[in-house]
Amino acid sequence: MEVRIEDLVKRFGDVVAVNHVNATFESGKLIALLGPSGCGKSTMLNMLSGILPVSEGRIYFDDQDVTSLSPDKREVGLVFQNYALYPHMTVLQNICFPLKIKRIPKKERIERAKEYARMVHIDDYLDRLPKELSGGQQQRVAIARALVKEPKLLLLDEPLSNLDAKLRVEMREEIRRIQRESGVTTVFVTHDQEEATSISDYIMLMKLGVMQQFAATRNLYNDPANLFVADFIGNPTINQLHGIYEEGSIRADGFAKAIPIGNYKIEDGTRIVFASRPESVLVSKKSGETEMEVEETYISGKDTLCVLNAGDGFLRAYVDNEDAPEEKTAVRVSFRKKGVFVFSEESGERYYE
């Protein structure tokens, strides 16, 4: 089912939690609502589920306007951050509950519940109580319970935040698999960019209630709309040099030489932020446009991370271990075309070539 959000606004008193958001979620896709805490992503999710009434704007499921529909009529499944399993019911009873409410006959109810329990690999624990399960198992139960009524939209609120690191990686792949298998349009909330980029088809990145960018996951990394997006996505974080734009170069603060960055539609003398992904910084002993000093080096796996002195700021770059320069020596640096962006220092908006 396609989800369309039109000019959505949510206010809590004077605070605008969600500010005029427009987006369309394609049917059958996995969409991440991403952003730092307090950005309005959970508020968005709760408006989609119907738990929170909207202040302005409309929500459509396919062509149906569901803005004022109560949660029980929206045919959505929701997995809460704390899973919200009914503590007095066994796993099977928990999964059966939505069907019981729908007055589906007991035999069919149990059959369907077992089918979904198998899908989320929890079918060995059907007679256990939630408190007898681990966090990951509880979450599987919560997902099965959300899916068993065959919702048109599955919503997951910070589904992995209560799990330990190893289980988190395992469960996010599980979520991906389950979503593929069931084919249900899924929206999940997270503050972890790695989590979002690793499994989702699309990411909506939010900040203070305002949608920063809504794009296919790869595009968000390769083509950020503004400095916030470029900074939020990517690990390690993108390099940022502040300085003045001058004839295809940046005069970085505290750095003697101008660094060529290519021609952008910017007036000379404008303060800019020159952002480059660490893998887009090319370090060589001989060829390269700018000379910089290697401040520190760290070996991480097959690569060496070099920290290069660039005046007030610095650049991180990856070099093959064999080619790694010595600390406190000079190297020559140039940039790839890809993974290099220029933003306005004042507004964070992106400048194009």
Add this chain to the structure above:
Amino acid sequence: MKNTSDKLKDFFQYLTLFTGAAIMFLPFFWMINSSFKTEKELLSFQSFFPKELLFDNFRQAWEMGDFLKYFGNSVFVTVVCVALTMFVTILAAYGFSKLRFPGRDLIFTVLVSMMMIPYEMLMLTNYETIRHLHLFGKIWSLIVPFTSSIFYTYILRNFFLSVPDSLYQSARIDGASDWQYLWEVMVPMAKPSLVTIALLDAITCWNSFMWTMLMSSGNRNIRTLPFGLTAFTSEAGVHYNLWMAGATIVVIPMIILFLFCRKSIITGVSRGGLKG
């Protein structure tokens, strides 16, 4: 290994507990002990334990007093009272904890503050209410005033408040109405609290005396055991051994109930931090 001061501490702790238990137990023991004695033996203080167990006292007391009828009335009043109280308490506690309506907390505060009004004052208004309902001298007069309890509502509300809202939202998304959520999720979860409340209420109803006396003085057919026992003491004449036998008959059902539900009473009381 425990050192001497620990042992001494243990000794005094157990001594205190033993003394308390003895003080609690002695009247019961005296009642049951006396109920097996002949009247002469009881009054002459010749023996601590009865010379022979005189079960005949029970037969006589049972036949003289109308205990079977009293017992039936007590069971009826207690069962209906507890059932109605539970129903009203559950609904009220849910309303005051999870539903939103204007003045909710104010109304609840007023209700809680009413717990300070002495029971004897309420008897006057209850008397008037029963008179206007034309229930005077009918068994329902023993039930109607006790179908709700602010105290139990307060306890249950506190439990309901501790249930996270995400369960409610989850149930709503699963398609449940407030009514279904209450009975399918909240009530089963609150089972320990509910059992405690039901037991406390059952004991209160079973032992209710003042009101029963007021209502049933004119109609002996609606007497319950406690007042029936009092009436029996005047009707049977001064026969202490029979009185004690009658009293034993009256407390036995409650003792049985307590023995069966002891565990849930104790866990409930310690969990809710309430006293009976």
